[in-house]
Amino acid sequence: MIGRTRDPNKAEVGDVRATNLAVVLRCVREQGPCSRADIAAATGLNKTTVSSLVSELLRRRLLRETGTTENRVGRPAIMLALDGASSAAIGIEVNADYLTAVAVDLAGRPVLSWRRAFPGNTVSPARTVTAVTALIRRVVTRIEHDGRQVLGLGVALPGLVDPDGRARLVPSLNWRNVDFAAELVDALRGPGFPVEIGNDANYAVLAEHRFGEHAGTRDLVYLTGGTSLGAGLLVDGSLRRGHSGYSGEAGHIPVPAPGGTAPLETVASITAIARRVLPDDTRDDEHLSLAEIELRIDEIVARARAGDPTTLTRLHDAAKDLATGIFTLVSVLDPARVILGGYYAELAPWLLPVVNDLLDTRGIPADEPIAVASTLSLDAPALGAAARVLDAVEQGRLPDNTTPARALAAAARAPR
Amino acid sequence: MIGRTRDPNKAEVGDVRATNLAVVLRCVREQGPCSRADIAAATGLNKTTVSSLVSELLRRRLLRETGTTENRVGRPAIMLALDGASSAAIGIEVNADYLTAVAVDLAGRPVLSWRRAFPGNTVSPARTVTAVTALIRRVVTRIEHDGRQVLGLGVALPGLVDPDGRARLVPSLNWRNVDFAAELVDALRGPGFPVEIGNDANYAVLAEHRFGEHAGTRDLVYLTGGTSLGAGLLVDGSLRRGHSGYSGEAGHIPVPAPGGTAPLETVASITAIARRVLPDDTRDDEHLSLAEIELRIDEIVARARAGDPTTLTRLHDAAKDLATGIFTLVSVLDPARVILGGYYAELAPWLLPVVNDLLDTRGIPADEPIAVASTLSLDAPALGAAARVLDAVEQGRLPDNTTPARALAAAARAPR
DNA sequence: TTTGTTTGTCTAAAACCCGAACTAATTCTA
DNA sequence: TAGAATTAGTTCGGGTTTTAGACAAACAAA
Numbered sequence: 001m002i003g004r005t006r007d008p009n010k011a012e013v014g015d016v017r018a019t020n021l022a023v024v025l026r027c028v029r030e031q032g033p034c035s036r037a038d039i040a041a042a043t044g045l046n047k048t049t050v051s052s053l054v055s056e057l058l059r060r061r062l063l064r065e066t067g068t069t070e071n072r073v074g075r076p077a078i079m080l081a082l083d084g085a086s087s088a089a090i091g092i093e094v095n096a097d098y099l100t101a102v103a104v105d106l107a108g109r110p111v112l113s114w115r116r117a118f119p120g121n122t123v124s125p126a127r128t129v130t131a132v133t134a135l136i137r138r139v140v141t142r143i144e145h146d147g148r149q150v151l152g153l154g155v156a157l158p159g160l161v162d163p164d165g166r167a168r169l170v171p172s173l174n175w176r177n178v179d180f181a182a183e184l185v186d187a188l189r190g191p192g193f194p195v196e197i198g199n200d201a202n203y204a205v206l207a208e209h210r211f212g213e214h215a216g217t218r219d220l221v222y223l224t225g226g227t228s229l230g231a232g233l234l235v236d237g238s239l240r241r242g243h244s245g246y247s248g249e250a251g252h253i254p255v256p257a258p259g260g261t262a263p264l265e266t267v268a269s270i271t272a273i274a275r276r277v278l279p280d281d282t283r284d285d286e287h288l289s290l291a292e293i294e295l296r297i298d299e300i301v302a303r304a305r306a307g308d309p310t311t312l313t314r315l316h317d318a319a320k321d322l323a324t325g326i327f328t329l330v331s332v333l334d335p336a337r338v339i340l341g342g343y344y345a346e347l348a349p350w351l352l353p354v355v356n357d358l359l360d361t362r363g364i365p366a367d368e369p370i371a372v373a374s375t376l377s378l379d380a381p382a383l384g385a386a387a388r389v390l391d392a393v394e395q396g397r398l399p400d401n402t403t404p405a406r407a408l409a410a411a412a413r414a415p416r
Numbered sequence: 417m418i419g420r421t422r423d424p425n426k427a428e429v430g431d432v433r434a435t436n437l438a439v440v441l442r443c444v445r446e447q448g449p450c451s452r453a454d455i456a457a458a459t460g461l462n463k464t465t466v467s468s469l470v471s472e473l474l475r476r477r478l479l480r481e482t483g484t485t486e487n488r489v490g491r492p493a494i495m496l497a498l499d500g501a502s503s504a505a506i507g508i509e510v511n512a513d514y515l516t517a518v519a520v521d522l523a524g525r526p527v528l529s530w531r532r533a534f535p536g537n538t539v540s541p542a543r544t545v546t547a548v549t550a551l552i553r554r555v556v557t558r559i560e561h562d563g564r565q566v567l568g569l570g571v572a573l574p575g576l577v578d579p580d581g582r583a584r585l586v587p588s589l590n591w592r593n594v595d596f597a598a599e600l601v602d603a604l605r606g607p608g609f610p611v612e613i614g615n616d617a618n619y620a621v622l623a624e625h626r627f628g629e630h631a632g633t634r635d636l637v638y639l640t641g642g643t644s645l646g647a648g649l650l651v652d653g654s655l656r657r658g659h660s661g662y663s664g665e666a667g668h669i670p671v672p673a674p675g676g677t678a679p680l681e682t683v684a685s686i687t688a689i690a691r692r693v694l695p696d697d698t699r700d701d702e703h704l705s706l707a708e709i710e711l712r713i714d715e716i717v718a719r720a721r722a723g724d725p726t727t728l729t730r731l732h733d734a735a736k737d738l739a740t741g742i743f744t745l746v747s748v749l750d751p752a753r754v755i756l757g758g759y760y761a762e763l764a765p766w767l768l769p770v771v772n773d774l775l776d777t778r779g780i781p782a783d784e785p786i787a788v789a790s791t792l793s794l795d796a797p798a799l800g801a802a803a804r805v806l807d808a809v810e811q812g813r814l815p816d817n818t819t820p821a822r823a824l825a826a827a828a829r830a831p832r
Numbered sequence: 833t834t835t836g837t838t839t840g841t842c843t844a845a846a847a848c849c850c851g852a853a854c855t856a857a858t859t860c861t862a
Numbered sequence: 863t864a865g866a867a868t869t870a871g872t873t874c875g876g877g878t879t880t881t882a883g884a885c886a887a888a889c890a891a892a
């Protein structure tokens with residue numbers, strides 16, 4: 001794949017270089033530490049070419065030499081690994097209760113993971129921009145203090161985001177048409193690295209694709225949500241946002257309900273499940289904070305673990321509705337796995353058997369269960385935002401290593 | 417995009433050429449007849465490069481010069497167009513009642529369109545291979561007699577097809593695990609052009625993407641079927657088959673039904689609609705031939721046109737169920753259009769208003785109606801199979817023009 | 833110590849794209 | 863009607879990239 005130039009997909013000779021640099025990077029990540037000769041064998045690239053590519057990646061500090069093999073016939077090989085000390089990708093998540101910031105190195109290893117309370121739902125977008133900007137600055141300072149270059153930044157929002165970074169609709173933050181990307185870049189005064197805004201479920205599925213138990217699987221559906229229920233869709237290895245960015249609205253899938261049909265999220269979203277399993281709880285569940293959701297999940301888990309029959313029956317009923325929705329998703333998309341993420345993961349022990357049973361009963365062929373629980377924590381969206389940055393690098397958009405980040409900042413401001 | 421080499425996506429210098437040849441081809445198709453200078457302006461390629469690319473495409477007889485512009489300031493431009501006389505792509509459809517063969521030239525213009533009765537459902541796979549082979553031979557002979565090179569061949573089957581061309585399950589032909597591609601290539605004794613087998617709904621959506629009223633739309637869902645109900649999914653401009661090739665099983669979507677839930681195809685497939693609208697008809701509808709389906713469709717259309725209230729009410733009820741299924745598809749995939757194809761197209765005048773109404777009521781944002789009727793005839797699958805061949809050419813897999821097709825045949829047999 | 837094996841680099845060649853200069857063919861203008 | 867202006871397309875030299883083959887380096891085994 002090339003396609004780095006903006007024009008209608010024309011290719012230049014330089015694109016070959018970018019593509020092959022990315023091929024080498026991916027090869028080193030997938031195969032672990034390996035020699036130039038290994039890379040040549042694995043990729044089909046000529047030894048000479050690999051040497052040239054590797055020396056450029058060494059110069060750019062994306063690879064490093066880790067020593068030589070010993071006790072082998074022939075000349076010892078110089079082993080290469082991703083340089084985990086020279087750079088970092090940043091992922092941020094904004095939601096109704098808190099801000100999360102994570103950073104990972106080029107190999108995906110965690111560099112930092114912060115969380116602070118922030119009432120995103122009771123604060124204006126402008127103040128949120130200020131808070132997020134301050135957080136980003138602290139993260140960047142920390143990262144650069146460690147001698148790392150910032151590869152890029154992704155920000156996850158729990159709502160609808162345009163490809164150009166406008167937040168079209170974020171119910172839990174009471175946002176509508178907030179040009180978050182532009183305001184953020186403005187507030188950062190030319191960050192000097194790429195900034196992207198995205199949907200939390202979409203980023204989460206990218207996190208699963210890179211860090212999850214089924215990393216590398218090219219067809220995934222990731223379910224998450226609180227009052228709503230959204231899906232991140234990974235098809236053929238890429239995120240699919242749909243024609244208008246509305247794809248994955250799994251919560252709107254009609255499922256049978258007493259007296260006809262109801263949107264899936266009214267019977268099987270996290271808050272809906274909580275309402276069904278804990279009906280004695282009379283608090284208004286339309287505007288539950290995440291903290292309140294967590295309390296309820298904990299209570300459900302406690303009761304279920306204790307074997308409370310009412311809880312188990314009600315959970316089973318809710319699971320059957322969720323299973324119907326998942327069966328629909330599988331019928332349409334045929335993913336390799338459907339991942340129960342977010343708060344669903346904590347309920348997975350009681351949900352998964354029902355879901356996989358229904359999929360099996362209805363004849364979905366599978367060697368192993370299709371529905372699985374996410375093993376990533378609630379950091380998944382932020383992790384995914386960072387993963388997106390790493391994906392970009394591994395697609396050939398290498399960081400600009402020639403100019404210091406600060407000089408770039410000025411240049412970035414001019415065209416705006 | 418490059419990615420022509422088999423290895424893990426490595427790029428060679430030659431890939432740039434293939435990519436840019438394809439860019440020029442697409443440019444000429446999309447812009448209509450245009451000059452080298454126009455191409456350079458539209459693609460961002462250098463004038464020199466365009467000249468070089470065009471001269472190669474002229475030599476390969478994929479482009480031709482159509483004359484010069486006049487009455488313009490400056491040197492007249494030599495206009496270029498796709499050479500519609502030098503080659504053709506073949507599409508075949510096999511189903512329970514008949515074989516269809518179409519051929520189109522490089523510009524997509526029809527070259528031939530044949531249909532012959534063939535009882536695919538009562539005949540062994542081996543005899544079907546023989547019949548299809550004979551049909552292909554006649555088509556190839558005719559095309560080569562016209563001095564055209566065969567660019568490739570696609571065969572549409574109404575069932576599940578592996579990426580490597582094995583027919584896993586084709587209910588209406590009583591096929592299970594038939595290695596159709598291999599047998600066909602064998603019977604053709606090295607065709608000398610690429611052969612691909614695919615699913616009819618998948619090919620049909622490709623036909624819509626190239627020839628349909630909304631050609632060029634990159635996110636489409638195409639609905640078709642008889643007793644079953646399948647969808648072809650075009651996402652981000654490419655066909656999506658899912659992890660195991662089972663994607664688009666829209667007929668399995670659970671929808672509310674009296675006494676719970678039912679698979680969509682039991683209430684809104686073509687035969688289900690016929691059964692609901694013409695309940696006095698007592699013939700077994702499980703194994704309806706296409707001819708019988710057509711008879712029933714005609715009768716429904718006649719009654720509806722006459723304004724028969726019972727027919728209209730029943731059609732409306734069926735349309736509501738179909739609409740529920742389509743709403744689900746739209747919620748999950750967010751396509752630009754959902755196309756009612758196959759026999760649905762004939763019922764579209766009564767189905768579409770109900771469907772679009774429901775989408776609108778449930779808040780799917782759309783400037784224009786999302787659900788539309790296919791304007792392609794029942795040839796869509798065969799046309800799409802041919803379109804697939806043209807797509808491949810426009811992706812840079814240009815036909816091998818150096819060796820005559822007959823010589824290639826021998827070479828192709830050797831590795832097998 | 834010699835031989836064989838494996839690794840990595842050097843060199844020359846081929847393919848490709850690009851910018852600048854140049855030729856070509858027409859309309860415009862005085 | 864002759865020259866200027868304009869647009870189209872080609873020629874030429876230069877730069878980038880990959881590649882095959884030769885070669886040097888470094889080790890184990892004999």
